[in-house]
Amino acid sequence: MTDDRIIPTSSRTPELWQELRHLTRARIGLGRTGNALKTDDVLDFQASHAQARDAVHTPLNIEALTGFLGNEPYYCVQSRAPDRSTYLRRPDLGRRLDPEVAVTLPKGDWDVVFVAGDGLSSFATQQSAIPLFRTMQAQLADWTVAPLVIATQARVALGDDIAVMLGARMVVMMIGERPGLSVADSMGVYLTYAPYVGCPDSSRNCLSNIHPHGMTVPAAATKLAWLMREARHLKLTGVGLKDAAPELTALETSKPLPEKDNDQ
Amino acid sequence: MAYGCTLRGERYAFGDLKTLMAKASPARSGDELAGLSADSDAQRIAARYALADLPLSTFLHETLIPYEADDVTRLIVDTHDTQAFSPVASLTVGGFRDWLLSDAATSEALSFIAAGITPEMAAAVSKIMRNQDLMTVSRKIRVITKFRNTIGLEGRLATRLQPNHPTDDxxxxxxxxxxxLLRGMGDAVIGINPATDSVSNGLALLEMLDHARQRYDIPTQTCVLTHVTNTLEIMNRGGAVDLVFQSIAGTQKANEGFGVSLGILKEAHEAALALNRGTLGNNVMYFETGQGAALSAEAHHGVDQQTVEARAYAVARAYNPLLVNTVVGFIGPxxxxDGKQIIRAALEDHFCAKLLGVPMDCDACYTNHAEADQDDMDNLMVLLGAAGITFLIGVPGADDIMLNYQSLSFHDLLSLRKLLNLKPAPEFADWLERMGLYDARHDRVLDVPPGQTLLGQMVR
Structure with missing residues (x-):
């Protein structure tokens, strides 16, 4: 639905706008009735907004996720935010494990743990987390990879708590990004070396915009594998690792204080 | 010093002034997140009674954030104008509300006291004002600024045209x-939030905007909303800088989080003044603010988010800005x-800044994880229009594809102008008319296909 509007089919649309819409996904050249938007454009906007809101509010379908794992072991955890409404108001609670759940995670000795967190778009995690995890397992044959952890009401920093409980030297948090009107299923991946509770965002590396029309899962896996090997070699993530990898221009560190941006 | 109030037989005590202010604030999630909000509705109203009884002059000898620890406090204290304060010096906070709403508080009287009002006084009185009070008083205050056109005149509503793109294409x-432009937008500024915050990218974007402005002789100003240090460097390299942009906040530490200091802002202000690019006036600064910025930087010093926000207007005021807007719903739930909290905050921000003499405007907006939708924005834009706001932000179809949030559409702004009988800035309206885009007799932006206008060549 969202994609239909990029190349409109309406015969009422002046030709020049059709041409210009190849230059931007912005909703340009929308017609007027009086001063207002036309019915089709009003409904299209509402459909996109509905999709974005559903991405925020639909619970992660854990059964469907674990169905892909077959007999592989996994853990399910939740943060201290008991529900979505609390999660949205209290990002601090989404960064810490529910204490009752935390004790169920056995201490081990792992190179890395992957976490599939719902974040602000369960659609994204539902779609891309298992495919990325599978691809990474294949690429990291010589690593000890902990069982997948599925985390609900999760913020990025929840991965730190999980890694500490499991005894993992690195954590990869795969998490749904705040949905926009044009993309509601975008996943972000945050890599943190030697994570601890209270670890600053500047010590993470981030790959964002992972969805079928953005960065594909195989492309993300290649970048992530490179980052993980460098992180293990340099014993760090964050700004230091970003500076060592200038050729990877798509690589970002988490922004320290985004101005028009949001806290994940 | 402690404060207290007995309300219907129950005694409520408040340990200090910032606690009293926080407890008196209308409910919002940010104060709950910070652990500062009232424990009950009754406690909130008790705090308002206590606040209403407080002499306004209390704020001149009791600071919420220590003078020694914070340069914004120092700015507020050191620039306070005693003479401007004198007409209201004997009032309590409650008495101040009554005076603001009275016929004695004319536009001239309000303009006279602006330099005598501190952000904390404005925040305090706003907490005992209802939404309609905030609108009624704001409506009486006009702050007029100029660069290549005139912004803030009675009966006018300017707009920022925000043409963002996810790759800065x-x-x-x-x-x-x-x-x-075809929808009559852009008289406040044509302003881009760049996806890539760098000097070279800023230079390229500014050159494109300046070229279009000169080609069509548009009486407006352009801006790339990059960090002030980038803009300084762009000016050093001879870039086409009309306005210096910066996000600012109400404490020194929060500003440090944004990577700015009062000194850097002063340096940039002086550099932009020296370019002398304004034709009608020399207001060269553009600031954005928003409740919650200080808390998210862990730099709020235990002060409620609305009061900290008002302190940012003291920073803005020091540099005679052309434009200031609160990005009210952007920060998140x-x-x-929700819509109720966003609308209340926008009216507070608009009121407090105008009371301080700052040309405050608004990005009426929300994110997809907030409990708000376009109907809330319709409500907000009409309330702000009625309150006499001077500009609002417009985005194609209300959908910002770079920042992933929703603001107002060009259509929304045309509807608002029609509803409240508001016109574009006069110089810009004349230009629209010359371009065949505006019917001045009926105050109507015409619906002209791009191919039939000179502007249609712009993208070639």
Missing amino acids: LKGIAASTLDG EYLY
Whole structure:
């Protein structure tokens, strides 16, 4: 639905706008009735907004996720935010494990743990987390990879708590990004070396915009594998690792204080 | 010093002034997140009674954030104008509310006291004002600023045209700019939030905007909303800087989080003044603010988010800005949860800044994880229009594809102008008319296909 509007089919649309819409996904050249938007454009906007809101509010379908794992072991955890409404108001609670759940995670000795967190778009995690995890397992044959952890009401920093409980030297948090009107299923991946509770965002590396029309899962896996090997070699993530990898221009560190941006 | 109030037989005590202010604030998620909000509705109203009885002059000898620890406090204290304060010096906070709403508080009287009002006084009185009070008083205050046109006149509503693009594609930005101009937008500024915050990218975007402005002789100003240090460097390299942009906040530490200091702002202000690019006036600064910024930087010093926000207007006021707007719903539901909280915050921000003499405007907006939708924005834009706001932000179809949030569409702003009988800035309206885009007799932006206008060539 969202994609239909990029190349409109309406015969009422002046030709020049059709041409210009190849230059931007912005909703340009929308017609007027009086001063207002036309019915089709009003409904299209509402459909996109509905999709974005559903991405925020639909619970992660854990059964469907674990169905892909077959007999592989996994853990399910939740943060201290008991529900979505609390999660949205209290990002601090989404960064810490529910204490009752935390004790169920056995201490081990792992190179890395992957976490599939719902974040602000369960659609994204539902779609891309298992495919990325599978691809990474294949690429990291010589690593000890902990069982997948599925985390609900999760913020990025929840991965730190999980890694500490499991005894993992690195954590990869795969998490749904705040949905926009044009993309509601975008996943972000945050890599943190030697994570601890209270670890600053500047010590993470981030790959964002992972969805079928953005960065594909195989492309993300290649970048992530490179980052993980460098992180293990340099014993760090964050700004230091970003500076060592200038050729990877798509690589970002988490922004320290985004101005028009949001806290994940 | 402690404060207290007995309300219907129950005694409520408040340990200090910032606690009293926080407990008196209308409910919002950011204060709950910070652990500062009232424990009950009754406690909130008790705090308002206590606040209403407080002499306004209390704020001149009791600081919420220590003078020694914070340069914004120092700015507020050191620039306070005693003479401007004198007409209201004997009032309590409650008495101040009554005076603001009275016929004695004319536009001239309000303009006279502006330099005598501190952000904390404005925040305090706003907490005992209802939404309609905030609108009624704001409506009486006009702050007029000029660069290449005149912003803030009675009966006018300017707009910022925001043509953002996720990869800063020049043609994509030009296409959105064309769309906005054809809808009569852009008299406040044509302003891009760049996806890549760098000097070279800023230079390229500014050159494109300045070229279009000169080609069509548009009486407006352009801006790339990059960090002030980038803009300084762009000016050093001879870039086409009309306005210096910066996000600012109400404490020194929060500003440090944004990577700015009062000194850097002063340096940039002086550099932009020296370029002397304004034709009608020399207001060269553009600031954005928003409740919650200080808390998210862990720099709020235990002060409630609305009061800290008002302190940012003291920073803005020091540099005679052309434009200031609160990005009210952008920060997310952990600070302003829903449409009700967003609307209240926007009216507070507009009121407090105008009372301080700052040309405050608004990005009426929300994110997809807030409990808000376009109907809330319709309500907000009409309330702000009625309160006499001087500019609002417009985005194609209300959908910002770079920042992933929703603001107002060009269509929304045309509807608002019609509803409240508001016109574009006069110089810009004349230009629209010359371009065949505006019927001045009926105050109507015409619906002209791009191919039939000179502007249609803009994206070539």
